[in-house]
Amino acid sequence: xxxxxxxxxxxxxxxxxxxxxxxxxxxYSPAYLQWYRQDPGRGPVFxxxxxxxxxxxxxxxxxxxxxxxxxxxxxxxxxxxxADSATYLCALYSWGKxxxxxxxxxxxxx
Amino acid sequence: DAMVIQNPRYQVTQFxxxxxxxxxxxxxxxxxxxxxxxxxxxxxxxxxxxDKDFNNEADTPxxxxxxxxxxxxxxxxxxxxxxxxxxxxxxxxxxxxxVTDTQYFGPGTRLTVL
Numbered sequence: 001x002x003x004x005x006x007x008x009x010x011x012x013x014x015x016x017x018x019x020x021x022x023x024x025x026x027x028y029s030p031a032y033l034q035w036y037r038q039d040p041g042r043g044p045v046f047x048x049x050x051x052x053x054x055x056x057x058x059x060x061x062x063x064x065x066x067x068x069x070x071x072x073x074x075x076x077x078x079x080x081x082x083a084d085s086a087t088y089l090c091a092l093y094s095w096g097k098x099x100x101x102x103x104x105x106x107x108x109x110x
Numbered sequence: 111d112a113m114v115i116q117n118p119r120y121q122v123t124q125f126x127x128x129x130x131x132x133x134x135x136x137x138x139x140x141x142x143x144x145x146x147x148x149x150x151x152x153x154x155x156x157x158x159x160x161d162k163d164f165n166n167e168a169d170t171p172x173x174x175x176x177x178x179x180x181x182x183x184x185x186x187x188x189x190x191x192x193x194x195x196x197x198x199x200x201x202x203x204x205x206x207x208x209v210t211d212t213q214y215f216g217p218g219t220r221l222t223v224l
Contacts, residue, residue, distance in 0.1 A: 032209050043200050043215030044153065093209040100152040
């Protein structure tokens with residue numbers, strides 16, 4: 001069966017450090033992968049989309065990599081700030097719909 | 111600002127008492143989605159509309175229905191809520207159903223079933 005796996009344990013990180021999140025998937029062959037941010041009690045907000053032929057995508061302090069051989073995407077937040085504290089979800093398209101991982105919570109402490 | 115609005119933000123209902131959640135959008139997007147998200151879980155797609163065309167997910171319970179009377183509004187009806195239906199319900203929109211089109215989410219409605 002298809003699975004999208006993200007680390008369920010919260011990532012606690014000190015302000016200024018780089019946070020790295022992992023999204024692993026099985027039984028998908030996605031051409032695109034997306035990352036969303038979700039704050040408590042709010043809907044997800046789109047951050048980045050990366051195509052299978054793009055190894056890396058950047059947006060301000062965010063960087064995403066996509067390795068279709070490893071079936072993995074890495075999401076990096078550089079120079080993290082307390083305002084980056086949230087849950088980050090990866091999402092893949094399959095059978096005409098967007099399928100989400102459960103997300104990883106990031107907590108950035110001053 | 112163009113946006114996706116959900117009402118109410120919090121809804122409490124009794125076991126078996128029908129409830130309707132609403133979603134409106136000012137983005138003029140063609141596609142509207144309803145997701146169910148339980149605590150610490152991934153959002154799960156219930157159904158979506160492309161314009162007036164309704165698309166139900168195979169594993170969405172019959173207890174859940176939806177209406178889209180016009181482009182701007184979409185409703186989620188839960189005919190007989192059970193305790194297991196307590197969740198956050200998220201409405202989202204996208205311009206088309208293309209894989210490259212971003213989905214824009216509303217703030218969600220937190221449903222409590224007593």
